[in-house]
Amino acid sequence: MPTKGMSPVSFSPSRASPSPSPSPSHHSPSSSPPTPRKTLSSSMIAENVDTAESIIRKWSVEDGSSSYCRLDSVFANDRTEAKDFLRSVKNIQSAMQFFVSEGTSSSSEQLVRAQKLMQMAMKRLQKEFHRILSSNRNNLDPESVSSRSSVSMSDFEDYEVASEEDDIQVTGNSVHEIVAGDSVSDLAMADLKAIADSMISSGYSKECMKIYKLVRKSILDENLYYLGVEKLSLSQIQKLDWDMVEGKIKSWLNAVKTAVKTLFLGERILCDVVFSTSPKISESCFAEIARDNAVTLFSFPEHVAKYKKLSPEKMFRLLDIYDSITDLWTEIESIFSFDSTSAVRSQAVNSLTKLGESVRAMLLDFETAIQKEGSKAPIQGGGVHPLTRYVMNYVGFLSDYSGTLSDILSDSPQNTRSPLPESYFSSPTCDDGSTSALSVRLAWLILVVLCKLDAKAEQYKDVALSYLFLANNLNYAVSKVRKSNLKLLLGEEWIENHEATLKQYTANYERMGWSKVLTSLPEENPTAEISPLEAREFFRRFNSGFEEAYKKQMSWVVPDARLRDEIKVSLAMKLVPAYTSFYNKYRGFFGREVGVVEPVVRYAPDDLGNYLSDLFYGTGAGSGSVSSSVSSSGRKVR
Structure with missing residues (x-):
């Protein structure tokens, strides 16, 4: 269970930047003095360092002489302070580059000074980065961030720190002007991006990534926990009875769409925005935050597909899971497009494969169960057999998953050759003109039960009653086809052919029963x-x-x-x-x-x-009426 709230980040001492060994510069009397241009540049750089030092020390987290409380934030209240601080960091970077190029003894001393100021500034930015991530948990929740999915990432490309020669104007509540809108989440994302840009360009990307991963992974873990996503092994699933497994399936079905379209998408967008200057860092952060959680999410369907007690009645839950993954496949491919997150895509594909195998196996089990049904007692009055009701209702429900089952059966080896003639159908057909694998399979199942009913009709001693039994059951099957998606799968010709057979059964009943x-x-x-x-x-x-x-x-x-x-x-x-x-x-x-x-x-x-009119109600006294011109005279049979 994820720990609620955030664990405080322990900021480690700044990285030890190697101090270049000062090399005394030996000037001979003949040495030419520095040029006025060089002297002017040195003077400007030194002045910039002095200005930067006053600002950086003002916000130092380890300078005990600072009059500012450590709880204060550079990025709160007066936004000019934050802008000045980031500009100071950039000026220190420029100064360090200048001092390295100089290579003189005095430059080396200035370089050491600049390095210490940079370390001081980075500690403050680490603190600010963590504070913004932690204090904006609600504003940076995945739902808020994922709602930006329709906004181009270029919206954040304008969030660049102005150079020191620019005339900077504070126009909003953020360090940068928000192009996409001034929502709190936009402001927080812009500030995080500005800090990340500064730390990455200063060589502190690892420190930045460590803080980001720690905070965001904790948030994602917690959100997935509240969605009901559990990490369950195959052995744990196998020990549960089906009612418990079905309950977990329902929780998973309720969670998966939100997890993908909100949580994981939100994390991907946030990573892409905050680390937009470094796609590799963005990928690394997102992969470490989301990969294991996503693999856990998509391993559950595979475990369910391997459940040892699966029976045909449980197929529909597997089809629901299959549906959910295929419906989200575009988002899965897009969100987990990195090579480092390929395990997520592989797991989703693997789950689809295992689910498909289980569904095909359950269809075979279902057909076998029909053939082995062994009830001996004839149905009283020649009514509809429970096997007919069960099979036709089952097949009708299957037709509601026609798209999913078509995908599952299209590559099935069992469907390479149809056991039924092409003339058995009128529609639909595949691109090559052949009947769809799903249509063949469902028609075959219906044919199997109809053949089984032919055998059961022989249980009646009265031939007329056996034909009435066949008529009742075939009529039930045709009615189910006509009133469900089976009509689209089997076609009008299938219905017409079986209605013709139905008429033959009723004619035979009349001939044998009333001869x-x-x-x-x-x-x-x-x-x-x-x-x-x-x-x-x-x-x-x-x-x-x-x-x-x-x-x-x-x-x-x-x-x-x-x-x-x-x-x-x-x-x-x-x-x-x-x-x-x-x-x-x-x-x-x-x-x-x-x-x-x-x-x-x-x-x-x-x-x-x-x-x-009294007939066919299965009782000694009827209550129906026949649609004819015959009227009652009130006379009764003695």
């Missing part, structure tokens, strides 16, 4: 002239066949209302017109038959629709 009723009337002409005895026999056969079919099918079920009405209408159209013609022709032969125990004419044509 006695349909053949109980004169086949060629219901109104042909027959004797009353023959008419009585036809009525008897019709009554017997209708009652037998009705009583048996009262327990059968068609869950889908649309299919239920279509079957009822189809039966009514086949039964009612023929029976009505026969009824109208021969009903008069038998009168009202008052007191007869079993009347010859038991049903009026209007009764048939009422009786049919």
Whole structure:
């Protein structure tokens, strides 16, 4: 757990700059005196050093005679002080270069003096650098910094310290004029950049980097901790039950976008701005601050992909993780573009690879599970089998991840050859004209379950019920395809082909389930002239066949209302017109038959629709109605 707050930075004594050994200069009487130009330059340099010394000593962190409290900041309140201080550092740099070029004894003494002043100035700048980083934790939080991602880095290129001959005007609250806006974060970034530029140009880049890395890594660690990012090994993941793993997956999914687009992006931008004069330093700081944390973030998906208890039901969480990484891939490549952060990109790619392998393995496991499903008891009433519901719902959910699954399956060896003919689909197709790997895989899974259902239909002793079972299940599958993304993947032709098969199943059901009723009337002409005895026999056969079919099918079920009405209408159209013609022709032969125990004419044509409306609810008493012109007469079957 990252330590809250910042640990104080211990500033080490300034680097020991080697003092050049003074070489006494031996002037012979014949030596020519220095030129007036040289004397003038020496005088100006000495004056600049004197001025710089007064300013640097004023802010010295180790000069006990200073009247300024060590808690005071050069960069607070009066910004002119900060500008003068940075200009003094630049003047000391120029003086040191001049003294080195002189090489005289007096120059060597001045060089030592300038070096001590430079060390003194660098200690103050280290203190200021740490103070600005620490006191602006909220203003330099990654979210604030990352919001600058739309602003060109050139906005900060104007933050150059003016040279001593420039007429400097204080125009803002920072040492430099803020081009992109005067927000507090902009001001802090500008001040940090100015200090970093000064320290780097003075040869103190290591000290500057040490402070920066220490403060910013602590902030990043803390932010990632509060996001819920944990460093978990594969062995730790394997010991957890799935509910706990799923909880950590949810936390990871909630954290990864913020981590990449806010935290890591903010750190990259801040590094690029503060160390804009040295891309190598910027890379080094960012890599040390962010690399390990980012690798930790993207190693979690790989560990999940290797979880030993994965089953097809868990696939969707893996697809969610895969989605998150691919959605962020552009940012990952951009933010971690350095060679020193290539481990982050490699880890992200590795996680995608392992996730893809696990998803493909779970698809194979899912297909195997369908084939091995071994329930023996037939579904009561020929309704939709739980296997059909499970598979179609599962495949429907898979279609919601079509883009992700297409990526995963496109390079899968199992999909190099399709087990299905090209004519099985109408759309979509790949660039080469072949059917997409995902379409083939999903269609294959549906075909596997439909074949499994064909075998299960044989469990019914009544052939008509087995066809009704097949119709119910195929209708469920087609409806799921039509109402989901599967329609786009499998195409309209797939739907049309299977709807044609569905019609064959319902036709077979009608033929096998109502054959006695349909053949109980004169086949060629219901109104042909027959004797009353023959008419009585036809009525008897019709009554017997209708009652037998009705009583048996009262327990059968068609869950889908649309299919239920279509079957009822189809039966009514086949039964009612023929029976009505026969009824109208021969009903008069038998009168009202008052007191007869079993009347010859038991049903009026209007009764048939009422009786049919009771069917396919799976109970002894129906409650539906069929969309037909048949009306109820209130008569009941005895």
